[in-house]
Amino acid sequence: MSFDGPTTNLADFASSVRFEDLSPGIRSATVRHHLDAVGCALGGLDSVPCRIARDVARLSPTTRGCSAFGIQGPVVPEQAVFANTCAIRQLDFNDGYYSPARQHPSDMLSAVVAAAELVGAPGRSVVLGAVVAYETAGVLGHIYPMRDAGWDQGAFAALGSALGAGAVLGLDFPRMANALSLALTSNLSLRSTRAGELSHWKGCATALATMNGLFAARLAERGMTGPEATFEGPSGLNEKIEPTGPLVIGEWDHGTSVIERSSFKLYPAEGASQAMIGALLMMRESVDVNRITRISIETWWGAWHEIGGGQSQRDHDAKWDPQTRETADHSLAYIVAVSLVDGAITPQSFEPERYLDPSLRPLMNKIEVRARADLTALDRERQVSYVTIEQTEGDVIRFSTEGHRAGHAANPLDDAQLSKKFQGLASRCLKPDTSAELEGMLWRLEDLTNIGELTRLYRMVDTHDRAPEDLGRSPRRAE
Amino acid sequence: MNYDSTTRSIVNFMVSAADQPLRDAAVDAVIRQHFDAIGCALGALDADASQITRRLARSATTPSGCSVFGVEERIAPEQATFANTTMIRQLDFNDYGRPGGGHPSDMIPAVLAAGEIVGATGADIVRGIYVAYEVAAALVASYPVERTGWDHAGTATAVGAAMGAGTVFRLGEDELANAVGIAVVPSMALGVTRKGELSNWKGSASALETMNGLLAARLAGFGLTGPRAPFEGVGGLNDKVQPTKPVDLANRPDEHVAVERANVKLYPAVVNALYLIGPLLAARRQIEVAEIETVSIETFGFMYNNLGGGVGDKAIKWAPTTRETADHSLPYIVAVCLLDGDITPASFSPGRIIQPDVSAMMARITVRESAAFTAQYPEHRLSVMRIEMRDGETLEISSEVPVGEHLNPAGREHLVEKFRGMSRLVMSETDSLELEALLWSLPNLRDLDELGRIYRGLQAS
Numbered sequence: 001m002s003f004d005g006p007t008t009n010l011a012d013f014a015s016s017v018r019f020e021d022l023s024p025g026i027r028s029a030t031v032r033h034h035l036d037a038v039g040c041a042l043g044g045l046d047s048v049p050c051r052i053a054r055d056v057a058r059l060s061p062t063t064r065g066c067s068a069f070g071i072q073g074p075v076v077p078e079q080a081v082f083a084n085t086c087a088i089r090q091l092d093f094n095d096g097y098y099s100p101a102r103q104h105p106s107d108m109l110s111a112v113v114a115a116a117e118l119v120g121a122p123g124r125s126v127v128l129g130a131v132v133a134y135e136t137a138g139v140l141g142h143i144y145p146m147r148d149a150g151w152d153q154g155a156f157a158a159l160g161s162a163l164g165a166g167a168v169l170g171l172d173f174p175r176m177a178n179a180l181s182l183a184l185t186s187n188l189s190l191r192s193t194r195a196g197e198l199s200h201w202k203g204c205a206t207a208l209a210t211m212n213g214l215f216a217a218r219l220a221e222r223g224m225t226g227p228e229a230t231f232e233g234p235s236g237l238n239e240k241i242e243p244t245g246p247l248v249i250g251e252w253d254h255g256t257s258v259i260e261r262s263s264f265k266l267y268p269a270e271g272a273s274q275a276m277i278g279a280l281l282m283m284r285e286s287v288d289v290n291r292i293t294r295i296s297i298e299t300w301w302g303a304w305h306e307i308g309g310g311q312s313q314r315d316h317d318a319k320w321d322p323q324t325r326e327t328a329d330h331s332l333a334y335i336v337a338v339s340l341v342d343g344a345i346t347p348q349s350f351e352p353e354r355y356l357d358p359s360l361r362p363l364m365n366k367i368e369v370r371a372r373a374d375l376t377a378l379d380r381e382r383q384v385s386y387v388t389i390e391q392t393e394g395d396v397i398r399f400s401t402e403g404h405r406a407g408h409a410a411n412p413l414d415d416a417q418l419s420k421k422f423q424g425l426a427s428r429c430l431k432p433d434t435s436a437e438l439e440g441m442l443w444r445l446e447d448l449t450n451i452g453e454l455t456r457l458y459r460m461v462d463t464h465d466r467a468p469e470d471l472g473r474s475p476r477r478a479e
Numbered sequence: 480m481n482y483d484s485t486t487r488s489i490v491n492f493m494v495s496a497a498d499q500p501l502r503d504a505a506v507d508a509v510i511r512q513h514f515d516a517i518g519c520a521l522g523a524l525d526a527d528a529s530q531i532t533r534r535l536a537r538s539a540t541t542p543s544g545c546s547v548f549g550v551e552e553r554i555a556p557e558q559a560t561f562a563n564t565t566m567i568r569q570l571d572f573n574d575y576g577r578p579g580g581g582h583p584s585d586m587i588p589a590v591l592a593a594g595e596i597v598g599a600t601g602a603d604i605v606r607g608i609y610v611a612y613e614v615a616a617a618l619v620a621s622y623p624v625e626r627t628g629w630d631h632a633g634t635a636t637a638v639g640a641a642m643g644a645g646t647v648f649r650l651g652e653d654e655l656a657n658a659v660g661i662a663v664v665p666s667m668a669l670g671v672t673r674k675g676e677l678s679n680w681k682g683s684a685s686a687l688e689t690m691n692g693l694l695a696a697r698l699a700g701f702g703l704t705g706p707r708a709p710f711e712g713v714g715g716l717n718d719k720v721q722p723t724k725p726v727d728l729a730n731r732p733d734e735h736v737a738v739e740r741a742n743v744k745l746y747p748a749v750v751n752a753l754y755l756i757g758p759l760l761a762a763r764r765q766i767e768v769a770e771i772e773t774v775s776i777e778t779f780g781f782m783y784n785n786l787g788g789g790v791g792d793k794a795i796k797w798a799p800t801t802r803e804t805a806d807h808s809l810p811y812i813v814a815v816c817l818l819d820g821d822i823t824p825a826s827f828s829p830g831r832i833i834q835p836d837v838s839a840m841m842a843r844i845t846v847r848e849s850a851a852f853t854a855q856y857p858e859h860r861l862s863v864m865r866i867e868m869r870d871g872e873t874l875e876i877s878s879e880v881p882v883g884e885h886l887n888p889a890g891r892e893h894l895v896e897k898f899r900g901m902s903r904l905v906m907s908e909t910d911s912l913e914l915e916a917l918l919w920s921l922p923n924l925r926d927l928d929e930l931g932r933i934y935r936g937l938q939a940s
Contacts, residue, residue, distance in 0.1 A: 048702065052698060053703075055701045056698060056701060059543065060544065061542070075541075076540075077539070150718050185680060186668040186687050186688070188667045188669070190714055190716060191715075192714040192715040193664050193706050195713035197707060199704035212687065219532075224680070227672050234671065237669060239628055311714075314712070315713060
């Protein structure tokens with residue numbers, strides 16, 4: 001067998017790294033990101049896509065399966081992963097890694113945890129698998145500009161999930177390399193998921209990728225082989241997306257691992273809007289919303305393109321009149337208007353009653369967003385934008401969002417802030433004592449002797465879903 | 480709802496197809512392709528990849544799941560579909576559409592799984608298969624996927640499978656449109672699957688697309704919404720592969736019904752090689768194989784690149800070590816034809832691949848591209864083979880349209896002979912006759928229970 005260079009390096013890393021190799025910093029970051037992901041999942045469970053994902057998963061109960069949030073018994077592994085990633089991702093509140101590929105790495109944790117459940121692995125295996133998933137997907141995100149090349153996040157989410165799950169399953173090098181190639185070859189996903197009026201699929205696209213990632217690992221575990229030169233071979237990834245540099249994996253001393261450099265969100269809205277929200281909430285007292293005549297926002301290209309209507313006129317029109325939750329939390333105009341009017345951004349800000357409210361539209365129509373090259377050239381983690389708010393009687397308020405990005409490596413959230421975010425989200429579906437029990441266990445992830453102790457609690461979440469017998473065998477919700 | 484025009488074209492077709500009666504020729508064609516696909520799965524039950532996918536399926540058992548060839552328990556729908564498509568596809572013996580169009584019967588397991596989920600009739604299955612072929616063929620006709628370095632087992636397979644399953648689920652208009660969007664966006668796959676030394680994934684890439692297509696239909700049926708402009712919108716498929724013409728399902732002449740134009744293989748080898756295998760086996764009877772000095776083949780670029788070592792992979796094509804590489808190696812196929820006088824699934828078994836007589840024969844074979852032939856592809860798949868004997872005599876063999884192509888159709892007796900060649904590996908003659916009878920009466924089946932029972936009862940040898 002002769003796997004190509006990148007496949008060899010990634011699979012070698014994934015199949016040889018041990019829990020003992022992980023620094024205390026990496027381990028503590030992993031516990032924090034995992035806790036944050038579970039909180040996001042609990043907060044997202046009530047959404048329509050999560051209900052649908054549970055409807056599907058609930059039709060596949062099994063004896064040796066995996067736990068899905070809000071489903072009493074174990075279900076078939078891939079369907080559990082789909083439902084759980086949908087939940088983690090749903091509120092657009094989970095973590096981010098700002099490589100050129102734009103990633104939300106905690107999407108992949110469902111695949112890692114499912115693998116651990118299948119083999120009854122301890123909490124430290126989940127830590128190890130999570131680190132493998134973050135590191136492999138993250139270093140690829142650095143050298144493949146997926147987003148600029150017009151691709152969505154699926155490919156590396158699938159790959160990281162496969163390798164993270166593979167590490168938990170204990171795949172040897174050839175099986176690991178095959179898991180990688182099975183996951184990468186067939187999981188490229190089109191960016192149209194995130195353009196124009198957004199659909200439920202915005203919160204589910206990576207759920208399919210993580211599901212297929214676990215599937216790839218389980219196929220490879222049983223001996224299935226994939227292409228050996230997925231990156232460098234003819235019609236491989238490099239022919240489609242040229243890497244910008246060599247692959248470097250496992251050089252992560254002194255806080256440079258991907259998981260330590262991944263950021264948390266303080267507000268449940270698209271990542272590039274975080275500093276803007278922070279700055280607006282701070283400035284709000286000096287603004288009189290009723291007197292605003294014009295808001296002009298200058299931002300970096302990525303923010304303009306992703307949430308500023310920069311993709312096309314159709315995209316712009318959709319973002320200025322959001323008809324879905326998914327469009328609203330990806331609309332800078334909407335987020336700015338709600339921040340100014342409500343003085344807060346919470347999951348409720350993205351409920352239909354709020355985003356369909358016609359009274360917000362006049363203010364949104366006064367908002368202009370432009371990209372500025374010098375801001376694009378800055379480190380995008382700093383999220384620097386300039387805002388000019390013009391009011392009647394000639395008042396002009398100008399400010400920068402610099403310094404308002406909380407939750408990234410240079411300005412981290414501490415454990416108490418994370419805990420507060422978790423409790424706020426968990427309160428949507430758990431009683432305080434259950435929430436406290438779960439949270440305690442999440443902080444003690446490394447000490448759990450079997451991940452089942454934790455996932456048992458996932459099954460006890462009451463989501464007030466319809467009983468399985470009401471679903472029948474048909475995929476139709478209603479005839 | 481504001482869907483892009485390709486999505487609308489597909490959905491409009493689906494709505495009009497939902498209640499129109501199918502013409503007899505289309506129903507007959509569905510029965511034949513379905514029959515042939517099942518036979519291919521029976522022949523592949525023992526293959527390594529089949530065993531792997533069955534092991535995976537057994538880790539996804541669920542009481543009201545679907546049937547898998549050779550697995551006693553019922554299996555969750557997606558995992559069942561993956562395993563079944565892998566088995567249908569495994570021998571590279573199932574049907575094929577137009578050039579670059581892949582193997583449409585790969586989609587059949589999604590339709591069958593949908594049928595088992597809702598307790599559909601045979602007539603529902605016929606309509607689902609008809610629709611899947613039609614939608615996939617329309618996408619293949621517009622998107623030159625393979626020529627742009629992508630895998631043919633991509634979008635067409637996923638969307639066709641989603642629409643086939645969606646037909647069985649009786650999805651409404653918006654649900655169908657959502658299923659299209661959900662199926663399209665994750666469906667681009669790298670062409671690397673079919674280059675260099677081939678892996679199991681050659682036989683399973685389309686299985687993943689079929690499985691994703693089924694899931695798309697199930698999710699949409701429960702109310703999940705998908706991207707509305709997955710083809711023409713920003714970041715859509717058209718940004719990656721420019722269509723050569725708009726997808727048009729409305730104005731197709733009757734004689735262009737996709738399932739009627741699907742082609743059946745009578746030899747388990749890659750499509751382009753079939754054009755040479757027939758005339759080569761006929762010519763072989765006139766020569767003394769041991770006296771062959773050289774065999775030189777001139778062929779069109781696509782065959783040269785994919786099967787003839789034309790992309791710098793001669794070392795691999797002339798020394799295959801896997802079934803997948805061997806059945807995609809023109810020198811291997813030609814050598815085995817000459818040596819054995821036939822091509823059967825056993826021609827690509829590990830035991831045959833390692834025999835020294837094949838490598839000795841391959842060493843006598845050269846393959847070159849002919850620009851003149853390349854210019855006539857894909858309308859014609861032309862090759863010429865010159866066999867030079869030790870005594871200096873030469874024999875020239877030209878490619879021919881193989882029996883089984885829709886323009887040179889296989890008779891029912893060919894299909895039955897092919898089927899029994901494979902069913903005998905895993906069932907008695909009586910059982911095969913019983914299964915054949917059920918398959919020929921597909922449109923009249925009240926449900927799929929009996930077929931499912933037979934598939935679950937199969938045992939690999």
